[in-house]
Amino acid sequence: MGLPRFGRPKNGVELSPNLYVANCGPAVGISHDDIASVFCKFGELKGVYAADESGTRVIVSFSEEGSAQSAFKALDGTPCPELGGRSLHIRYSVIQPTPKDEVSDMVPVSINASELSIPGLYLVHNFISAKEEEELLQAVDSRPWNSLAKRRVQHYGYEFRYDIRNVNTRHCLGELPSFVSPILERISSCPTFKSAEHIVLDQLTVNEYPPGVGLSPHIDTHSAFEDLIFSLSLSGPCIMEFRKYENGDWHTKVASSAVSEGGSPEDDSNFLRKAIYLPPRSLLLLSGEARYAWNHYIPHHKIDKVNGRVIRRASRRVSFTFRKVRTGACECEFPQYCDSQR
Ligand SMILES: O=C(O)CCC(=O)C(=O)O
Numbered sequence: 001m002g003l004p005r006f007g008r009p010k011n012g013v014e015l016s017p018n019l020y021v022a023n024c025g026p027a028v029g030i031s032h033d034d035i036a037s038v039f040c041k042f043g044e045l046k047g048v049y050a051a052d053e054s055g056t057r058v059i060v061s062f063s064e065e066g067s068a069q070s071a072f073k074a075l076d077g078t079p080c081p082e083l084g085g086r087s088l089h090i091r092y093s094v095i096q097p098t099p100k101d102e103v104s105d106m107v108p109v110s111i112n113a114s115e116l117s118i119p120g121l122y123l124v125h126n127f128i129s130a131k132e133e134e135e136l137l138q139a140v141d142s143r144p145w146n147s148l149a150k151r152r153v154q155h156y157g158y159e160f161r162y163d164i165r166n167v168n169t170r171h172c173l174g175e176l177p178s179f180v181s182p183i184l185e186r187i188s189s190c191p192t193f194k195s196a197e198h199i200v201l202d203q204l205t206v207n208e209y210p211p212g213v214g215l216s217p218h219i220d221t222h223s224a225f226e227d228l229i230f231s232l233s234l235s236g237p238c239i240m241e242f243r244k245y246e247n248g249d250w251h252t253k254v255a256s257s258a259v260s261e262g263g264s265p266e267d268d269s270n271f272l273r274k275a276i277y278l279p280p281r282s283l284l285l286l287s288g289e290a291r292y293a294w295n296h297y298i299p300h301h302k303i304d305k306v307n308g309r310v311i312r313r314a315s316r317r318v319s320f321t322f323r324k325v326r327t328g329a330c331e332c333e334f335p336q337y338c339d340s341q342r
């Protein structure tokens with residue numbers, strides 16, 4: 001079960017045992033325990049929860065309305081010495097029913113790909129050095145970025161068209177730039193990626209994500225790219241979630257979840273969810289089942305929770321996604337997810 005959702009009280013009813021408290025939280029170095037120790041002076045607490053993904057707004061839930069009222073009167077708008085002198089902005093809050101499509105944040109996040117047991121998923125930590133990371137960032141920052149609605153991209157080899165989720169194979173932009181040659185050589189000689197020994201990766205998409213921006217759930221179009229998809233993370237961390245819809249009709253579900261960022265295993269017993277932490281300088285490989293049958297998704301969060309630790313997204317995450325453009329139809333073993341075989 002995910003956390004309860006809170007909202008403003010309706011019909012002008014102001015009182016509630018729950019307070020929405022802004023200007024404190026893990027993103028500004030104040031833990032939920034710190035906040036609880038301040039509010040518990042006013043009565044029995046049921047808990048302190050993140051109000052949203054900002055890391056700076058919480059819900060303080062009391063057992064009794066009167067306790068919330070006392071805390072509200074004492075703390076609203078005044079600097080709080082126990083919380084770094086911050087002024088808290090407080091209002092009443094009520095629990096709302098959980099919508100069907102709400103994302104639950106309870107999916108555990110693994111550090112290693114082997115813990116996920118998704119066939120074909122690999123993650124190599126520290127695939128490049130900090131110096132190489134810096135050089136790659138400088139190289140892309142000296143080239144023009146294309147601005148999408150929420151993030152910036154660069155395409156090399158072939159342009160990826162987001163409107164048709166495919167590439168125009170007749171329009172080659174040229175070879176991949178020389179600044180990625182050492183990475184490509186290391187990929188083909190890396191023992192973890194045995195299947196990549198002879199592959200010639202010819203398409204590169206560079207994505208730059210500001211904090212709080214992610215990527216909707218998707219499977220890279222089968223007919224656009226061959227089996228192996230590599231993603232190198234630079235500059236900042238994120239988590240990547242994987243979703244597998246067991247029975248057919250994947251397209252409808254992907255489309256609806258892309259809009260709502262929703263769906264949860266509680267709502268759909270055939271919907272599996274797993275997540276992995278992608279630190280900077282790590283290289284992810286999606287191949288086989290991981291590439292063809294699982295949606296990958298970067299939640300639109302400013303902070304991620306990894307094994308109980310709160311990890312803040314950096315000022316940006318830049319990823320280099322290397323793929324090989326497919327020229328014929330896809331003949332994978334996952335026809336229910338395959339645009340070539342539907
Ligand atoms: O940013 C990433 O690591 C993944 C990018 C991705 O999935 C894509 O461009 O299709």
Ligand SMILES: [Fe+2]
Nearest residue numbers: 218219220296
């Ligand atoms: Fe992708």
